[in-house]
Amino acid sequence: MQRILLTAVFLVLGYGFWVSPDLKEIAAGVALFLFGMISLETGFKAFTGGALETVLRRSTDRLWKSIGFGIASTTLMQSSTLVSLVTISFVSAEMISLAAGIGIIMGANLGTTTGAWLIAGLGLRVDIAAYAMPMLVFGVILLLNRSRLLKGIGYLLLGIGFLFLGIHYMKEGFDALQDGFDLAAFAVPGLAGLLLFTAIGMAVTVIMQSSHATLLVIITALAAGQVTYDNALALAIGANLGSAFTTALGGLTANVGGKRLAVAHVLFNVMTAAVAIALIDQMAWAVDLISGWIGIAEDDFLLKLALFHTLFNLLGVLLLTPFVRQLERLLIRYVHYVPPPAEQPRFLFPESLNTPATAVTAVRNEVAHLYDNAHALIAHGMSLRRRVIDSDASLSEAVRHTRRIMPLDVDDIYEKKIKSLHSAIVAFIGEVQGREIAEHWTERLYDLQQASRAIVEAVKATKHLHKNLSRYGVSPNPPVREHYDGIRVQIAKLLREIGQLRTEEPGAVTSLSLDSLRVGLEKSSLEHMHSINRMIRDRQIPPHIATSLMNDDAYAYEIGEKLIAASRTLLVSDEPGDRIAEETLALDDRDIERIAHESKPAEQAAAGETSR
Amino acid sequence: MKTKKLLAKLADFMHKDRVAQREELERIREVLKKLKKKEQQLREKLEADPDEEERRELMGKLDVVHAQRIKGVERVKEIRDSRREPNADKVPEI
Structure with a gap:
């Protein structure tokens, strides 16, 4: 299955690159962005040297602390995948409770929305490629060092540098595409469009394994007018849904604790997406209202999209927070633990x-x-x-x-x-x-x-x-x-x-x-x-x-x-x-x-x- | 913060070993406190007139805890002497 999917992706991309040089630039932007995310994760893993784990263990005794930790760590590291994976391994190793894990995942979902603000607010308004170059140079120099700490910082700089470069290439690609091709012509209005673009957003995130990268594509496409605002909202909902499936795939190979947390993540994101789809008009109205309060211009659809992304994730957190304990009980009851025979390892996952x-x-x-x-x-x-x-x-x-x-x-x-x-x-x-x-x-x-x-x-x-x-x-x-x-x-x-x-x-x-x-x-x-x-x-x-x-x-x-x-x-x-x-x-x-x-x-x- | 404390912190900053020693000192003191409590509990059990076998076991455990506490106190003294700070760190009583 995976082999077929990979071949299909290669064929589609190959054909696309042959037909359109602009698509090449956009795809290279996404690739650089993803590589930046990987470097950032490597950097944080080497850089923290156990600090993340220590903080995680000490700041999850209360639900609000778990949610706060999820928000803060994801905002800082700009990677909900890393936070989710670390959380799954902690729940699997029984170092934190399932409820604490659910809290962190909810917080991470909210924390990841800061990425949209950064891309929409800074990434597309400033010439960030100019900042990327020195970062890449300093990053590589630091990477050549033996010290673990310096290497970690090197990876962080490289990560940020590649993220910036990726954003720059995507912006350029979409701007060039705008001249010869109008994707917005494929816009689908109404409920059909909402569901279709949610599915597209989800599929793109599952393929790219990063909701951040999908959001970048959505925001740059929206900035270039290649996608309508309504469809962009649906794509953002889909990106959220897709990130849960990425974690779910990771959780499948974990032990029962990890599986339960992966199920909780999927439930949370599906519920949030369902509410967002059901209340899309009300959400759009709320976005307009709040935009007016905080000074976002009426035609600034980029920041409005970021606000929408934050709002619907916040709504999901608010709706689920009172029921975390009940959800934990249900998961423990229905996601069973079948102990492996005594001769097989029970904890080495x-x-x-x-x-x-x-x-x-x-x-x-x-x-x-x-x-x-x-x-x-x-x-x-x-x-x-x-x-x-x-x-x-x-x-x-x-x-x-x-x-x-x-x-x-x-x-x-x-x-x-x-x-x-x-x-x-x-x-x-x-x-x-x-x-x-x-x-x-x-x-x-x-x-x-x-x-x-x-x-x-x-x-x-x-x-x-x-x-x-x-x-x-x-x-x-x-x-x-x-x-x-x-x-x-x-x-x-x-x-x-x-x-x-x-x-x-x-x-x-x-x-x-x-x-x-x-x-x-x-x-x-x-x-x-x-x-x-x-x-x-x-x-x-x-x-x-x-x-x-x-x-x-x-x-x-x-x-x-x-x-x-x-x-x-x-x-x-x-x-x-x-x-x-x-x-x-x-x-x-x-x-x-x-x-x-x-x-x-x-x-x-x-x-x-x-x-x- | 008092000047004395500030100077101690500055000295710690200048010498990495001192920080490690201070940490060791704190940990040993913590464990010594717990061992003292354990010794008291063992003595209480001994006073409750146990049978001969249990009495022998309790006595054995008491000997061990006492020996561990002596080792701990000696190490505290050693660290204190090497830090050359008379009266800076109180040596726990046995």
């Missing part, structure tokens, strides 16, 4: 790659998903049900009452639920690191990759431990049974405590709690070592079982160590300052060993003394 913050959050969520899979596998590997570990029930009792060790094909589960996810995480991180991102994000991604690896290693250790547990876990020899029971309780406790910590807010204090688990692990390891020594000394176990116990203690220690390491990465917040504080206060290996030795029970201390 291409949309998450839009910003470093969303990419890192997606990886973090996926590592947490991997941890959940490992949690279930390790719990079963210890022959305990997950619900027992996640409850308040006594773990010692549950372990003591075990009559048989659950059979488990650890290799199979490892291949299906662990290795496949780990590979997906590694591949996604590789893709993120291929883009230009700040150093602290690279470090965070490295930590997450290490966490993913630690989880895999914990599962591998479980595989080895499970073999001997199946053989000796319910041994008739009481000291052996007791020893394995101790190992199972130790790991189960660790899983429970980490599970509880994961329900708390990520931050330095939560991740510092893991040091207690490390001390507990060290103490258990010491206790187990003393217990094996005692059993050998008292000839309670044969040497081959003693070596199995020693190996299994080492596996249990490795499981604990790796799970704690992975959890630390998941529990610390993404704030660099928080991480510095956590690193400073966290206990090192020597501290852990010292505390574990100081707090060992008196009987063990005495045994330790006598064994020396």
Whole structure:
């Protein structure tokens, strides 16, 4: 379908260029304008370096703030596409609510109307091509720099330069066209014209993927008299409608949050367009009235068009704002979430790659998903049900009452639920690191990759431990049974405590709690070592079982160590300052060993003394 | 703004490291406050006469939180000394 459309566009344009040299100039203007938009988006992405994300997260707790953010960011960046895409990735990563996302999209729709004012008010009245040239030169010089910031500014300058140049070429093209060809002769009056030109505006926007570019065409064509004012209004409505479909296409590949937001965007724009079409006469009357109040001349159709564009978007925002919560509820109810199987990634979507913050959050969520899979596998590997570990029930009792060790094909589960996810995480991180991102994000991604690896290693250790547990876990020899029971309780406790910590807010204090688990692990390891020594000394176990116990203690220690390491990465917040504080206060290996030795029970201390 | 504060800001501006240190200091102080609160909660739980196993666990957690707080206070002192600003930053009590 896409290939056919592309071929058709090429053929039509090729024929047009052959027939009319003016069309060539107009099309080149549109192409330059679009390239300017792309440069501007690249510039903002490199330039903000996370500032946009930080502001977005902090300014969306109230609906009016979300709408305000949408207006301000789109006005500043002159790209509702960039704002919409970033918003979709934030909603997909569950970093902001759906209602906040709807607010931003509504605001972005209103913010994008400032573009029409700029083009109509400045673009066509001043010789902006003269400003474009130095911008392009300075832009390219800055682009040659290594600094991320300077490169970003370079892209911004290039973007603005190409936008100006695009506007200039379009103006020239339409002016030249005016001499030999009158498109206004194809004007269609009445409702048929309204619907036809709305459809044309929509189609042009879908093809160009930019409502800004469509508006530029409309305004320059209107300025050159190639389109009537009434038809221009309809084209503007169509441009608005078309931009929603561009976002909808982007939202289709996102997860459920992104899909819901894309549906909301389409609903909002369709509703706004329907109201504008239904009330076109009243809107035109209002435009005339307000134009009179603010001093726009009666025959200044360019500014009147910009005013119309603003008015009907404002009307849409006013109509929908009281119902945002209801719309959110409806979308959650009807746009369903079908969780993919446990072995498939749940958060690694291409949309998450839009910003470093969303990419890192997606990886973090996926590592947490991997941890959940490992949690279930390790719990079963210890022959305990997950619900027992996640409850308040006594773990010692549950372990003591075990009559048989659950059979488990650890290799199979490892291949299906662990290795496949780990590979997906590694591949996604590789893709993120291929883009230009700040150093602290690279470090965070490295930590997450290490966490993913630690989880895999914990599962591998479980595989080895499970073999001997199946053989000796319910041994008739009481000291052996007791020893394995101790190992199972130790790991189960660790899983429970980490599970509880994961329900708390990520931050330095939560991740510092893991040091207690490390001390507990060290103490258990010491206790187990003393217990094996005692059993050998008292000839309670044969040497081959003693070596199995020693190996299994080492596996249990490795499981604990790796799970704690992975959890630390998941529990610390993404704030660099928080991480510095956590690193400073966290206990090192020597501290852990010292505390574990100081707090060992008196009987063990005495045994330790006598064994020396 | 007082002259002293203005001078401190100017000094921060001249030395990038000082800004980083100030930020670190603030973060550590924040975490230390939370740890102190956590220590108090653990002590309250200990006073509620728990069983032997729970008591041992609580004692273990208390040892860890205390050790973390000592590390934090030492770092605060270290930063304060390197900033050579006696009395400029209050060292939290253990």
